[in-house]
Amino acid sequence: MLQQKTAIAKFVSDALSLPEADVSTMIEYPPNPELGDLALPCFRFAKTLRRSPQDIAKDVAGVLSATGQFASVEAVGGYVNVKLQRELVFKDVVRTLQEDPEKLFSRKRGVGRTAAIDYSSPNIAKPFSVGHLRSTVIGQAIVHMLKADGWKVVGINHLGDWGTQFGKTIVAYLKWGDEEVVRQNPVRELFKLYVKFHEEAQANPELEEEAREWFKKLEDGDPEATRLWQWFISESLKVFRSMYDRLGVTFDHYLGESFYNDKMQAVVDELRDKNLLVESEGAEVVDLSAWNMPPCIIVKSDGATIYATRDLAAANYRHDEFGADTLIYVVGAEQTLHFSQVFKVLELMERPWAKNCKHVAFGMMKYNGERMSTRRGKVVYLEDVLEKAVDEARKIIEEKNPNLADKDAVAEAVGIGAVIFNDLKSYRMHDVDFRFEDVLNFDGETGPYAQYTHARACSVLRKAEESGFQPADDFQVMGVHDSEWRLIYQLGQAQEVLERAVDDLDPSLIARFVLDVCHAFNRFYHDCPILSAEAERAQRLALTNATRKALAYGLHLLGLKAPTAM
RNA sequence: GUCUCAGUAGCUCAGCUGGAUAGAGCAACAGCCUUCUAAGCUGUGGGUCGGGGGUUCGAAUCCCUCCUGAGACGCCA
Numbered sequence A: 001m002l003q004q005k006t007a008i009a010k011f012v013s014d015a016l017s018l019p020e021a022d023v024s025t026m027i028e029y030p031p032n033p034e035l036g037d038l039a040l041p042c043f044r045f046a047k048t049l050r051r052s053p054q055d056i057a058k059d060v061a062g063v064l065s066a067t068g069q070f071a072s073v074e075a076v077g078g079y080v081n082v083k084l085q086r087e088l089v090f091k092d093v094v095r096t097l098q099e100d101p102e103k104l105f106s107r108k109r110g111v112g113r114t115a116a117i118d119y120s121s122p123n124i125a126k127p128f129s130v131g132h133l134r135s136t137v138i139g140q141a142i143v144h145m146l147k148a149d150g151w152k153v154v155g156i157n158h159l160g161d162w163g164t165q166f167g168k169t170i171v172a173y174l175k176w177g178d179e180e181v182v183r184q185n186p187v188r189e190l191f192k193l194y195v196k197f198h199e200e201a202q203a204n205p206e207l208e209e210e211a212r213e214w215f216k217k218l219e220d221g222d223p224e225a226t227r228l229w230q231w232f233i234s235e236s237l238k239v240f241r242s243m244y245d246r247l248g249v250t251f252d253h254y255l256g257e258s259f260y261n262d263k264m265q266a267v268v269d270e271l272r273d274k275n276l277l278v279e280s281e282g283a284e285v286v287d288l289s290a291w292n293m294p295p296c297i298i299v300k301s302d303g304a305t306i307y308a309t310r311d312l313a314a315a316n317y318r319h320d321e322f323g324a325d326t327l328i329y330v331v332g333a334e335q336t337l338h339f340s341q342v343f344k345v346l347e348l349m350e351r352p353w354a355k356n357c358k359h360v361a362f363g364m365m366k367y368n369g370e371r372m373s374t375r376r377g378k379v380v381y382l383e384d385v386l387e388k389a390v391d392e393a394r395k396i397i398e399e400k401n402p403n404l405a406d407k408d409a410v411a412e413a414v415g416i417g418a419v420i421f422n423d424l425k426s427y428r429m430h431d432v433d434f435r436f437e438d439v440l441n442f443d444g445e446t447g448p449y450a451q452y453t454h455a456r457a458c459s460v461l462r463k464a465e466e467s468g469f470q471p472a473d474d475f476q477v478m479g480v481h482d483s484e485w486r487l488i489y490q491l492g493q494a495q496e497v498l499e500r501a502v503d504d505l506d507p508s509l510i511a512r513f514v515l516d517v518c519h520a521f522n523r524f525y526h527d528c529p530i531l532s533a534e535a536e537r538a539q540r541l542a543l544t545n546a547t548r549k550a551l552a553y554g555l556h557l558l559g560l561k562a563p564t565a566m
Numbered sequence B: 001g002u003c004u005c006a007g008u009a010g011c012u013c014a015g016c017u018g019g020a021u022a023g024a025g026c027a028a029c030a031g032c033c034u035u036c037u038a039a040g041c042u043g044u045g046g047g048u049c050g051g052g053g054g055u056u057c058g059a060a061u062c063c064c065u066c067c068u069g070a071g072a073c074g075c076c077a
Helices: A002-016 A020-026 A043-049 A053-067 A086-099 A101-105 A130-148 A164-176 A179-184 A186-203 A206-219 A223-247 A257-273 A307-322 A333-348 A352-356 A382-400 A407-425 A447-466 A482-491 A494-504 A508-527 A537-558
Strands: A038-041 A072-076 A079-083 A114-118 A152-157 A277-280 A283-286 A296-299 A326-330 A357-360 A365-367 A432-434
Touching (some): A020 A038, A043 A053, A086 A101, A130 A152, A130 A326, A130 A357, A164 A206, A186 A206, A206 A223, A307 A333, A333 A352, A333 A357, A482 A508, A508 A537
Antiparallel strands (some): A038 A079, A072 A079, A277 A283
């Protein structure tokens, strides 16, 4: 629809001698399809032109009407309502999709740009819980979206592989751990020990001191501490990688916090050279009071660095080594202040790219209305959620389509799709209370619904092929049914949707779009015979094929698989 | 206490760069499978858009204020 908007804006801006871009952004989609396909409210022109909106609308309608490029143009109140030539848009949209679905979505605005995205970033020796799901799936979707818009993207898993919690885990393991038991199920057992540590530490605060000592040993390169630490990491990574495989999540780099251990002194030195560090309560900080923020601690009073220092080092590394001009952090909203501080310090360090640092924040995942707590062992394992979702999918397949080939693979795709989509569709700053009943619901606005619609389109195309029909590029459009038009109309908005999703770094817009297309397709499917229609068969097959491609692409952007049957 | 973010139908949310009668899904109820996958489609009921002010031709959308909830607020990340 962007093309049509541009065309209208051009005529209007010529006629009223107003900037084309201003007019273009004012063109909107009427609330009611009866009114038209596109509309231009003229109220805002009234002041500058010193005429009534109704008058202007009438003039504009006359101008657009005279071009002969629109099916109808009407001035209603202060609005100009335009109906498009359905046949032309139909052909245009369908052909673009048949040729290359990516073209419908993108103008490749990001060519030449590089973004480094930090997402997922779980902690070593802790369970991969549903709490990590949001960062993981949102980050992965943003990776796909940016790539679609032409960006070069570097995906980074900033693993929590350093810090005093390793002292705690080591102490707990040495005190209460059984190597055999831990080897059976390392991450869960180590986590149990970690929880036990916190329980015991309530009564015996000296445990904390022991933990600190063990972490100090680790920092000093003690062989025993290092061996255990590395073991924790390799076992955790095994679990994480299996989660990522199932979720279809990939990274270009696994660079944990420890990777920056030797890169932080340079940050401290530079800050000192630039006179940005001041002493405060024994620590060295960057004063940010001019920006209404608390100081950013760089060196703690015990001389050690802290996460802000680490994030500064990591930011420099991502820019310098990966050539990233844009840094994106998909991290919970509770770290908003931290990132504002880090970004401000980067600016003070005169990094011109500091203004391109973005924190993609999201609300907290809760369970039974309560915050999940790793310390108290209150977590929902993602593994368990995926298992339940896949079981549910398998159950529904047995019930509805027992003869389906590849049942296990489809159940996996659908179950996991349900989990991913559920987290993506309503992405906002809202906190989410995790509920199995929501994730396991496959009706309505869900991943399985979108996948089902795609499979349905595939099924029609299979049936067509069996009867000797193929979707062709050169088809005649023999009139466009309202339901066909609704579908085309939705598909035509792909580019605007992707561009806004990229600009806002918001995958939920894509999810919404996919749902809208699905609804329009299912309505079309219900209202319009495809195979049995003589005259319209060609155009409807082409439309079905085009929709199939658009849905597959949209699902791909979100990180969902698109089975061809289910 | 200060700052940030949220508050739209019973529930979950969309709409928020101001525009036409506030939209979906779930749940409830009522229809639609001898015909391309009913994980679908259609319809009904359901709203002081947290309250109150203001700006505007026009406010769910912008500003102020209050209420409620969540989070952050220096040596964890």
